[in-house]
Amino acid sequence: MPEARHEEDRVSAVLRRRVRCGDPHLGGCGALSADALIARFEEERSRALGRFGRKQAGLYYTPPTVAAEVLAIALRTSGVEDGRVLDPCAGAGAFLVAAARAGLRDLHGFDLDPGALRVARQALRLCGATARLRRADALRVVPRQPVDLIVSNPPYGHVSVAAERAFLLRAFPALRGGEIDRYAAFLLRALQLVRPGGAAALLVPDTWMFLSRSGALRQEVIAQAEVAALVDLGKPFASAKDTRVQAVVLVRRPALARATYVATRGKPLATVSRGELVATSARGWFVYRSAAERDLCRAMEASSVPLGSACEVGYGMRTGNNPRHVGRREPRGREIGLIGGEDIVPYALRWRPKTLLHPSPLARLVERQLGSERVAVQRIRTNALVPWARWLEAAVVGRDRVCLDSLSTLSCGNPERLWALLAWIQAVPLQRYHRLRTTDVNVKPGALRELPVPRALLDDPSRLAELARERAAADAPASAHALDRRIDACVYSLFGLTGRLVDAS
Ligand SMILES: C[S@@+](CC[C@H](N)C(=O)[O-])C[C@H]1O[C@@H](n2cnc3c(N)ncnc32)[C@H](O)[C@@H]1O
Numbered sequence: 001m002p003e004a005r006h007e008e009d010r011v012s013a014v015l016r017r018r019v020r021c022g023d024p025h026l027g028g029c030g031a032l033s034a035d036a037l038i039a040r041f042e043e044e045r046s047r048a049l050g051r052f053g054r055k056q057a058g059l060y061y062t063p064p065t066v067a068a069e070v071l072a073i074a075l076r077t078s079g080v081e082d083g084r085v086l087d088p089c090a091g092a093g094a095f096l097v098a099a100a101r102a103g104l105r106d107l108h109g110f111d112l113d114p115g116a117l118r119v120a121r122q123a124l125r126l127c128g129a130t131a132r133l134r135r136a137d138a139l140r141v142v143p144r145q146p147v148d149l150i151v152s153n154p155p156y157g158h159v160s161v162a163a164e165r166a167f168l169l170r171a172f173p174a175l176r177g178g179e180i181d182r183y184a185a186f187l188l189r190a191l192q193l194v195r196p197g198g199a200a201a202l203l204v205p206d207t208w209m210f211l212s213r214s215g216a217l218r219q220e221v222i223a224q225a226e227v228a229a230l231v232d233l234g235k236p237f238a239s240a241k242d243t244r245v246q247a248v249v250l251v252r253r254p255a256l257a258r259a260t261y262v263a264t265r266g267k268p269l270a271t272v273s274r275g276e277l278v279a280t281s282a283r284g285w286f287v288y289r290s291a292a293e294r295d296l297c298r299a300m301e302a303s304s305v306p307l308g309s310a311c312e313v314g315y316g317m318r319t320g321n322n323p324r325h326v327g328r329r330e331p332r333g334r335e336i337g338l339i340g341g342e343d344i345v346p347y348a349l350r351w352r353p354k355t356l357l358h359p360s361p362l363a364r365l366v367e368r369q370l371g372s373e374r375v376a377v378q379r380i381r382t383n384a385l386v387p388w389a390r391w392l393e394a395a396v397v398g399r400d401r402v403c404l405d406s407l408s409t410l411s412c413g414n415p416e417r418l419w420a421l422l423a424w425i426q427a428v429p430l431q432r433y434h435r436l437r438t439t440d441v442n443v444k445p446g447a448l449r450e451l452p453v454p455r456a457l458l459d460d461p462s463r464l465a466e467l468a469r470e471r472a473a474a475d476a477p478a479s480a481h482a483l484d485r486r487i488d489a490c491v492y493s494l495f496g497l498t499g500r501l502v503d504a505s
Contacts, residue, residue: 034097034123035064041092041119046239060237061091062153062203067098069233070247071151074201075102077229077261078249083148084108088138088193089186093120093131095151100129107131108147110138139171139189146195153203154186156243174220177213184208184217191224191252199228199251206232206246209285210438212446218281225250226257227277232264232288262287270294283450286437293436296501300433300452303496308449310458311412311421315445316340316376316403317365325362326404327355336366341378341406344395346426347472347480356402369402375410375422376403377448391435394425396472408445420461423468424453426484427491429502454494464490 042061062070075081082104087095090109093116099107107124109131111117117133124131134141159165159180168175172188183204190200208214209230221227229249237243251258259271270291277285289297307313316339319325330353331337338354359366377394396419403409410425412418424430430451438447457464467487474480492502 034093034126037119037123037126038064038092038094038097041116045116051239060153060156060240060243062094063236064094064098066203066233066236067094067151067153068101070153070201070203071095071098071102073229073231073247073261074149074151074199074249078149078199078201078251079228079256080149080197080199080251082106083198084145085149085151086110086143086147086193087152088150088190089152089154090120090131090133091116091153093123095153096120096129096131097123097127099151100124100127100131104149105129109133110136110141112137138193139168139185143193146198147193148195148198150190150194150198150200150202152186152190152201155182156205157182159185172220174216177216179213181205181208184214187217187221187248187250188224191221191250194252196252197255199249200225201229201247201249203233203245203247206230206244209246209287210447212284215282215284218277218285221250222274222277222281223253225252226255226274227260227272228258229261229263230272230285230287231262234265260287264288284438289436292501296497297433297436299497299501300429300454300495303456303494304452304454305458306449307410307421307451307453310453311410311417313445313449314368314409314411316405316407316409317362317369318405319362322404325357325359327357329353329355331355336370337401338404339376339397339401339407340404344376344378344393344407346390346393346395347422347468348395349397354404366402369409371399372411372413373397373399373415373418374403375418375425376407377410377425378407389431389435390426391431392425394422396422408448410448414461416461416465417458419465419468420457421453423464423471423487424457424491424494425451426471426487428488429491429495429497452495454491454496456494456496457491464494 038061084106085099085104086108088110090096090111091113093109096107096109107129109117109120112135114135117135120131120133159168159182165180168180168185172185174188175184187202187204190202194200208217227248228251229247231247233245233247235241235244257274259273260277262269262272269289272287326338336356336359338356339349339351340354343349343351356362356366374397375394376397377392379391380393397403410418410421434451464487467483467490471480471483471487474483
């Protein structure tokens with residue numbers, strides 16, 4: 001909007017002069033753009049909260065470019081172009097400033113934090129805009145009237161206060177199922193605050209699409225809204241490097257039925273029909289895929305059974321008190337050695353000795369693992385985008401060791417199948433499938449159980465098991481690499497995948 005920008009520059013110039021003259025309404029701020037003002041507030045708040053406090057409160061303020069992008073996606077995909085705009089968690093005003101810059105003028109905001117609202121007011125003034133800002137709890141406030149458009153970055157993190165959990169479960173029964181994510185409550189609340197046909201565009205973690213415990217939430221969202229857009233925005237928060245977020249745009253029903261616009265990093269992917277979202281709302285929405293990637297996943301599923309039906313998939317042992325139970329030394333006598341995430345490299349253990357101390361209260365959990373070989377799996381943190389990047393690392397753990405809960409474990413009574421599963425999980429086709437399915441940072445057994453195991457592998461695991469054993473024994477990187485390629489080829493053929501399908505994706 002050139003006019004708006006022009007106006008902003010003019011207002012900024014006036015304000016610059018006023019600040020030089022010490023205007024008390026500006027709180028003595030030297031930095032003058034709305035963005036700089038918001039950024040300074042963000043810095044001060046994070047310093048005051050500290051890293052832990054901030055994570056607890058789930059407060060990550062939105063960079064201006066990201067707020068502008070979410071708003072642009074909402075305006076483009078929702079069919080709502082103007083009217084009454086609300087940010088129910090306005091904070092220092094990043095989204096309302098973006099809305100003002102986009103030419104929207106009927107702006108409203110709630111927040112619990114009066115300091116943040118003061119900054120939002122100043123930032124909007126610097127853009128030549130005003131908003132009605134109210135200190136209020138957006139989850140409880142009775143609004144004067146429904147709005148046309150909500151744009152917001154609500155707080156994240158789990159709700160730990162019992163009374164707040166009880167309130168949220170009463171208000172939004174679809175949050176049942178375990179931990180309650182704060183942002184999930186705001187997804188549902190936003191749908192109460194917009195008019196039918198109005199849109200809610202929220203910047204939220206994308207885990208609600210994949211988590212099995214979020215099935216009721218997905219069902220409720222799809223019952224109340226058309227999903228206009230799901231856009232992966234990566235990890236935009238400098239202070240929360242592992243938090244992957246998306247712009248989700250919901251249009252409250254009744255509304256025009258539409259296919260969901262899906263994109264990642266500015267690149268459009270395959271759209272998803274409402275029918276597919278309804279059909280898969282219990283299992284999860286795995287939508288960040290191109291048309292060719294969808295074909296690849298479909299072909300892999302067609303020749304497979306879920307891992308959960310081929311072996312037992314479980315968590316490693318949770319001690320509840322690692323400083324007490326995990327001794328950093330070699331086991332002595334009949335003591336038990338422990339394996340954690342740090343000990344796993346592909347196909348092998350690089351063990352940093354750990355011993356189980358004070359085992360009595362954990363006897364039942366230990367018992368479950370001792371006496372049989374398992375494959376231990378860990379998720380590694382990588383931002384690599386190449387299709388062959390490894391997201392999972394796995395190795396066979398001996399019958400006398402116990403895996404800790406940083407690992408998931410696969411076990412079955414059949415050693416050939418177990419070794420074949422090791423090669424299967426380390427192979428590129430499977431890593432690729434896993435990555436196309438979820439962006440979640442953890443390897444939860446629930447997600448592993450859904451991975452496709454070729455029926456041909458279960459019929460005859462011997463070839464892959466043999467390759468896995470060779471690979472585990474390979475010392476030289478060159479031979480390990482050559483074996484990796486042979487294992488990939490073997491797994492592709494067990495899935496019955498054609499070169500055309502693989503190359504296209
Ligand atoms: C993640 S910050 C986002 C702020 C701003 N919208 C942005 O994008 O930069 C979340 C904001 O929500 C506010 N907040 C948390 N719980 C709230 C509630 N129940 N009602 C209103 N505001 C709330 C916090 O004070 C904080 O300012």
